[in-house]
Amino acid sequence: EVQLLESGGGLAQPGGSLRLSCAASGFTFSNYAMHWVRQAPGKGLEWVSSIRSYGDAIYYADSVKGRFTISRDNSKNTLHLQMNSLRVEDTAVYYCAKGGTYSRSPLDFWGPGTLVTVSS
Amino acid sequence: QSVVTQPPSASGTPGQRVTISCSGSTSNIGSSAVNWYQQLPGTAPKLLIYSNNQRPSGVPDRFSGSKSGTSASLAISGLQSEDEADYYCALWDDSLNIRVFGGGTKLTVL
Numbered sequence: 675e676v677q678l679l680e681s682g683g684g685l686a687q688p689g690g691s692l693r694l695s696c697a698a699s700g701f702t703f704s705n706y707a708m709h710w711v712r713q714a715p716g717k718g719l720e721w722v723s724s725i726r727s728y729g730d731a732i733y734y735a736d737s738v739k740g741r742f743t744i745s746r747d748n749s750k751n752t753l754h755l756q757m758n759s760l761r762v763e764d765t766a767v768y769y770c771a772k773g774g775t776y777s778r779s780p781l782d783f784w785g786p787g788t789l790v791t792v793s794s
Numbered sequence: 795q796s797v798v799t800q801p802p803s804a805s806g807t808p809g810q811r812v813t814i815s816c817s818g819s820t821s822n823i824g825s826s827a828v829n830w831y832q833q834l835p836g837t838a839p840k841l842l843i844y845s846n847n848q849r850p851s852g853v854p855d856r857f858s859g860s861k862s863g864t865s866a867s868l869a870i871s872g873l874q875s876e877d878e879a880d881y882y883c884a885l886w887d888d889s890l891n892i893r894v895f896g897g898g899t900k901l902t903v904l
Contacts, residue, residue: 709893711893711895718796718880718882718895718897719831719833719882719895721884721892721893721894721895733891733892735892769838778826778827778885778886778888780829780844780884781829781884782841782844783841784839787838
């Protein structure tokens with residue numbers, strides 16, 4: 675059974691940093707692209723970043739480019755999102771999602787999410 | 795504001811058939827496969843339809859997807875109370891290398 679579990683959310687001050695992690699199990703992690711998607715309170719889904727299976731291709735939404743860094747550790751079946759220079763508008767539930775072989779593949783499994791609150 | 799547009803709300807009565815649209819352009823929907831996600835209240839999204847009209851294992855055949863030109867649609871037949879959720883269309887934009895989500899449609903079962 676595929677399982678994804680995010681951690682690392684919490685309260686951060688504007689300009690601060692947080693590092694999110696996503697522990698994956700139930701599938702061969704190194705074979706699949708992985709993604710972060712966020713959802714601000716009461717709002718819709720917003721794609722944040724994607725990383726291909728061996729980290730050979732990485733993509734970011736314009737809203738986080740230069741501030742967030744996605745990475746993965748295939749030996750530990752873990753996905754990360756380093757979030758720097760946080761802004762109030764980064765407040766959201768952050769979901770980790772499993773993709774397919776290709777960047778365009780659908781996100782077929784999602785974690786329950788972790789809440790990030792950016793506030794002074 | 796998303797580059798693909800969904801109606802903010804839709805509604806239907808039990809047993810009815812409802813459709814939710816997703817409109818875009820030749821550079822997104824017109825050239826990419828569309829996926830649909832269902833988000834029940836308080837839960838994570840779930841893949842409902844992929845590659846325009848394919849259902850993952852376990853998704854009832856009451857749910858169907860279609861695409862024509864620069865628009866896509868999700869149809870739900872035999873509407874049930876448990877279908878009350880937010881529905882999102884999504885695609886990968888090959889030219890911009892970004893994933894795009896529609897703004898979402900809140901479906902209410904009356």
